[in-house]
Amino acid sequence: MAPSTAASPPPPLEEEPLPHDGETYDVNDDAASFGDVPLDDEGFPSQLPGPETASEKSSFAADFYRCGTDWSSLLSPEESGRSDSAHDSGKKLKQANLFQIWGFKRNDAVGSVECGPSRSGYCDDGGASSERKAVKPGNWGSILRDTGKEEFENTKSSRKRKGFGGENRVTRSCPFYKKIPGTTFTVDAFRYGCVDGCSAYFLSHFHCDHYGGLSKKWSHGPIYCSPLTGRLVQMCLSVNPLYIHPLEFNTEHVIDGVKVTFLEANHCPGAALIYFDLPNGQRYLHTGDFRACKQMQSYHLLVNQRVNVLYLDTTYCNPKYMFPSKQDVLNYVVKITKNHLKLHPRTLVVVGAYSIGKECVYLAISKALGVKIYANASRRRILLAFGWPELSDSLCTKGNNTLLHVLPMSSLRFETLKDYLKTYKEQFTAILAFRPTGWTFSEKTRNDLELIKPVSKGNITTYGVPYSEHSSFTELRDFVQFLRPDKIIPTVNAGNAANREKMQSYFRDWLKG
DNA sequence: GCGATCAGCT
DNA sequence: CACAGCTGATCGC
Numbered sequence: 001m002a003p004s005t006a007a008s009p010p011p012p013l014e015e016e017p018l019p020h021d022g023e024t025y026d027v028n029d030d031a032a033s034f035g036d037v038p039l040d041d042e043g044f045p046s047q048l049p050g051p052e053t054a055s056e057k058s059s060f061a062a063d064f065y066r067c068g069t070d071w072s073s074l075l076s077p078e079e080s081g082r083s084d085s086a087h088d089s090g091k092k093l094k095q096a097n098l099f100q101i102w103g104f105k106r107n108d109a110v111g112s113v114e115c116g117p118s119r120s121g122y123c124d125d126g127g128a129s130s131e132r133k134a135v136k137p138g139n140w141g142s143i144l145r146d147t148g149k150e151e152f153e154n155t156k157s158s159r160k161r162k163g164f165g166g167e168n169r170v171t172r173s174c175p176f177y178k179k180i181p182g183t184t185f186t187v188d189a190f191r192y193g194c195v196d197g198c199s200a201y202f203l204s205h206f207h208c209d210h211y212g213g214l215s216k217k218w219s220h221g222p223i224y225c226s227p228l229t230g231r232l233v234q235m236c237l238s239v240n241p242l243y244i245h246p247l248e249f250n251t252e253h254v255i256d257g258v259k260v261t262f263l264e265a266n267h268c269p270g271a272a273l274i275y276f277d278l279p280n281g282q283r284y285l286h287t288g289d290f291r292a293c294k295q296m297q298s299y300h301l302l303v304n305q306r307v308n309v310l311y312l313d314t315t316y317c318n319p320k321y322m323f324p325s326k327q328d329v330l331n332y333v334v335k336i337t338k339n340h341l342k343l344h345p346r347t348l349v350v351v352g353a354y355s356i357g358k359e360c361v362y363l364a365i366s367k368a369l370g371v372k373i374y375a376n377a378s379r380r381r382i383l384l385a386f387g388w389p390e391l392s393d394s395l396c397t398k399g400n401n402t403l404l405h406v407l408p409m410s411s412l413r414f415e416t417l418k419d420y421l422k423t424y425k426e427q428f429t430a431i432l433a434f435r436p437t438g439w440t441f442s443e444k445t446r447n448d449l450e451l452i453k454p455v456s457k458g459n460i461t462t463y464g465v466p467y468s469e470h471s472s473f474t475e476l477r478d479f480v481q482f483l484r485p486d487k488i489i490p491t492v493n494a495g496n497a498a499n500r501e502k503m504q505s506y507f508r509d510w511l512k513g
Numbered sequence: 514g515c516g517a518t519c520a521g522c523t
Numbered sequence: 524c525a526c527a528g529c530t531g532a533t534c535g536c
Contacts, residue, residue, distance in 0.1 A: 191518095212518095213517095215516075215517075215518095216518095217516085409523085410522095412523095413523080460519065
């Protein structure tokens with residue numbers, strides 16, 4: 001446990017000049033990229049928050065800039081603040097550096113931000129809009145293809161698509177919100193190759209949109225993650241173990257002079273909130289992906305100590321997203337399952353899941369019915385790596401031995417389930433499937449699970465259930481009001497200006513007074 | 514042939 | 524709606 005019991009919060013942040021070098025910044029330069037508005041379409045600061053704007057505008061960029069962050073540490077290791085090289089704070093701000101600071105610089109570019117014509121429409125967007133884009137996982141076995149019966153094949157679609165112009169491939173650059181100011185750290189930034197000046201790459205949890213870019217060829221620096229996440233990175237992505245540095249939860253680790261502590265994130269197994277306590281007194285909390293809950297309000301590090309900047313998982317930062325507690329959903333799923341089995345005893349119960357996460361849904365059914373859980377070999381391998389005895393002991397290796405199966409979310413289409421049922425036709429005559437996700441929740445059913453309508457086609461019945469591993473709007477609000485950070489940086493849905501402004505207005509509302 | 518990464522899709 | 528992927532095409536090597 002962290003020993004810190006600092007009684008008095010640090011003084012309010014002062015504005016600091018941007019670090020700089022290169023050419024003099026001119027707001028009219030490259031207006032096509034930076035424009036006149038504070039933010040570009042991809043969610044990046046598009047205007048220097050100079051004295052004339054920083055004080056009067058409450059744009060995201062200006063707001064963020066005012067938090068007094070020091071990005072110089074990410075420019076080069078020598079400039080990390082402990083260097084004796086003169087840092088001429090009197091100079092004018094330099095544009096070349098801004099590109100680096102805000103993550104516009106391509107790894108292979110020479111100060112240019114021009115985007116060549118791209119058939120895919122892809123430009124160097126700094127990564128904001130691509131945060132949620134697909135990354136094919138490594139060669140860690142297809143959970144989908146091996147569905148237990150060797151002869152079972154997933155329905156193949158015959159989609160035809162155009163290829164893309166390889167000559168226009170471009171190395172993305174790391175967006176600013178993945179860089180931790182005043183440090184040489186990044187969080188979940190593996191798909192940008194070598195990030196300039198980065199000495200430690202943190203991985204918040206093992207989901208592909210966060211580990212994207214990690215492979216056995218990784219060689220850009222040490223990866224800090226939870227022990228469980230580390231095991232999965234090694235197992236599934238074949239990353240050289242020399243790069244993997246597991247950090248135990250609830251333990252303060254000093255990395256490059258920064259005190260780092262992982263806290264349970266209530267997301268998927270191994271997911272961490274990352275708490276940074278800098279030598280300069282700044283304290284940052286990066287939530288990775290998380291579902292805020294009351295328990296977090298007793299995390300010692302978060303009580304009575306001001307967090308200066310909160311990097312917040314804003315996936316559901318909109319009042320339309322309201323969903324019940326996980327426990328309520330589990331109770332509901334168990335109840336539906338029992339009722340269904342009473343009416344149709346020869347039913348195969350299927351729970352959809354991604355690689356990791358949602359384990360409690362099938363574990364709850366398993367416990368309530370006293371049945372084992374079937375998962376295919378590649379999924380079992382992953383689940384066993386959790387070191388979660390209750391789960392490990394509930395698994396079985398043959399689909400015929402239990403009525404409860406876990407399948408990839410993509411297998412929950414009717415056609416796929418119909419084929420799946422055929423492979424077990426000796427034992428089962430119907431399928432009851434659950435699709436646990438945060439966003440199926442419609443306006444109507446938001447407060448009443450009983451209003452959820454299953455979708456049925458013949459003997460296949462599917463329920464979308466609002467089992468979320470991200471915070472609801474009110475959970476986010478309660479967490480922010482508990483934490484009362486100086487600044488909040490949204491890490492999700494920040495790709496367009498309207499969303500960003502809306503979120504910042506919620507934040508202001510929550511923290512006013 | 515293999516691994517990586519794209520668009521399109523769910 | 525948007526989570527956390529999956530699929531096939533196509534690239535570099």
